[in-house]
Amino acid sequence: MIENNHEGIFKLMLELVSVPSISATPGEIKMARMIYGKLEELPYFKNHPDYLKLLPINNDPLERQVVFALVKAGPSVKKTIILTGHYDVVAVEGYGALKEYAFDPVEYTRRLSKEKLPEDAAKDLESGNYIFGRGVSDMKCGLAIEMALLAEAAQNPCKLSANLAFLAVPDEENNSTGMRGAVSHLMELEKELGLDYIAAINCEPSGPGAPDDDHRYIFTGTVGKIMPFFYFVGKETHVGDYFNGLNATLMASYLNIALEARSDFIDFKGSEVFSPPTCLKLKDLRDAYSVTLPERAVAYYNLLTVSKSPAQILESMKRAAAEAFSMAVDHLRKTAASYSKKSGQDIGISWQTKVITYGELEEKVCRNFPGNMSEHVKHYIASLPESLDERDKAISLVGELLKYYPDKAPMIIVGFLPPYYPHRGNLGRTEEEKNVMKAVDKVIEEARQSYGIEMKVVEYFAGITDLSYFGFQGKAEELKALSDNMPGWREIYDIPLNELAKLDIPVLNLGPSGKDDHKYTERLELSYSLNITPRLLKFAVESLAKS
Incomplete structure (x- = not known):
């Protein structure tokens, strides 16, 4: 059973990391099935199997799938908050002789104590507050946090005044095949299940902006x-x-x-x-x-x-x-x-x-x-x-x-x-966007008062994320210059442009704290990521649900 606490999230993260779900490999298929299987064990989805789905990605030669889950707050509730993230990771060639331990964070962290590391990584290793391994930061911890919150919501769905959806996709580290394929599914599910998407929250990791930067960050858009x-x-x-x-x-x-x-x-x-x-x-x-x-x-x-x-x-x-x-x-x-x-x-x-x-x-x-x-x-x-x-x-x-x-x-x-x-920011033009910014202000205040943490708002997450596909902020005809001038459009690469132009879901990124994503020194800060991030995410969801 998934538990929304330090131990439960850590255990789930290790299980997720243990699957080598490298982009464009069969590991992604195994990862989707594991996530689906974990959620399938929850009593809520045993009683509501139609709210848990493995969705196909059209024309994907690897036949990968998107995991979608929904906890309904009530039969007539339309407001829906999406928790989203990717379950693929980058390759591990850079791990050298320790490559075989890359997906076993506990063992890999232990073995790194005998290796010569860059100064900052060595300092973090010595602190005991970091765990190393492929995917611990980018982004299996974020997924575990989201799944744990979904599991908690499933125990008492009526407690939230909004539905909580979960969307896990493959291939973000490559061509975002998963999220591009999910756009059409989101549109169909909105009609099929009577949903009204009011926000999408990603839990991509973020680290300090500079070596002496003690702030934590919340992002209201993506580059x-x-x-x-x-x-x-x-x-x-x-x-x-x-x-x-x-x-x-x-x-x-x-x-x-x-x-x-x-x-x-x-x-x-x-x-x-x-x-x-x-x-x-x-x-x-x-x-x-x-x-x-x-x-x-x-x-x-x-x-x-x-x-x-x-x-x-x-x-x-x-x-x-x-x-x-x-x-x-x-x-x-x-x-x-x-x-x-x-x-x-x-x-x-x-x-x-x-x-x-x-x-x-x-x-x-x-x-x-x-x-x-x-x-x-x-x-x-x-x-x-x-x-x-x-x-x-x-x-x-x-x-x-x-x-x-x-x-x-x-x-x-x-x-x-x-x-x-596509870039996506919070332009403050719709009620949904304004409500997201109000929720951000509340999260910042909560972080300060309850945890003594100073958070900063950054409009655009600079790391490139799948949040780009939660709607195009422009005129539909502006995308024609893209499709008309991309060789092999629809045959080699495709985005459902009509659906993308119709979607308009405000986004947030509120994730754990990690460093050196994609490097052999990729690591997760344990105390903040497992104790505080889950609580701030829950607070953000509750604030949005009440808006």
Whole structure:
């Protein structure tokens, strides 16, 4: 039986951690079944089996599932608070020789006492107030806290004046396949069960903002993430005939200068400023050695957002691409002038800047394609090796369409790659959002008065979370720039855009305290996480239920 106290949560957390639910592995399937099985043991769900569900994720090749549970406060109660989180974890290669103990936190923590650790981790280990292991912080403890609160609510459902739902999803650490798949289920369950979602609370971990920061944090939104790509088409030539060609990697290099860490592209809101754009991959697109100039190259970037829409970002990326193309041509002209002077040959550079979007490429190819292009695209994607990830498949599709594009001049194609996370903040526009902020104020006061803890409100959780998918804060048509310019949309990657545009659930992140997520020193602060976080979460839920 699940108990909502220090010992009960700790025990449940260890059980959850013991399942190596690494993203995109069968461990996620086992994890979902364990969570379902734990909840199934509760008397409430034995009496109400229809309120506990394993929901399929459409078109998921791994056949993973979303766990949904609902404790109804009464037959006519519609107000519903969602507790949510992910049950997947990242891989454990970084654990080295102790890899086999990564999912046994007690043993792993014991063995770390014999290892040389970074100073902060060694200090925490010595304190005895931390436990180490994969998933203890991100985010099996948060899940255990939520399940324990759900179990307590199930003992006396009428005590809360709102329904309490629980949603556990896979793949957050990868492409958020679970939460993207859950969006449609949430819409269907809202109608089927007569629910009115008033808030969604995640229990992702947060640590101190700085080494000397004693504050605890509560987040009222989550940062967005979008990945623009640039496909460079140059002109192939032998290296001995250099100026008759255009090296695609030259354009890519200048694009990186135009974009990497550029402050112009940093998004911010108020005093919250986020990381600049950074290149996640830059490479040429040939498979073997050759003494010809690379004709194709690709680069894609990570951009964090809190205000900009996909349409706005697409326009700014087109400008960056045009700037990069122009810089590459200027570079060649200067080099050609110097070469001409030394060689006595008259070398001219005639390349003209050309930037198009992926949507424009697809539209032009569709008009000229000798057959059914949609069917061709489906068959082409299906023929790609399963070892390719979604990004590589999308990039390969661009190359396939270029075979049918009539203009063979050098150009840069701009679009988006998966995944996409919309930013979501509390704008204070609806009653539900206002009620969430009132509950936040009460939680902060409760933390101060009952536990002597100072909490700070941060509008956007910077770590990228599935809270992004609890509604799109913009006009539905603004998402068209995303779908029109993502290669393989619906075949390679998909978000239920209509449902996302209709959902509007205010969000909160109130989680345990952890450090070094995704590192071999990932650890959980025990006293705060097991004693205080559960009480603050319960207080937040009760405050929202009364609103």
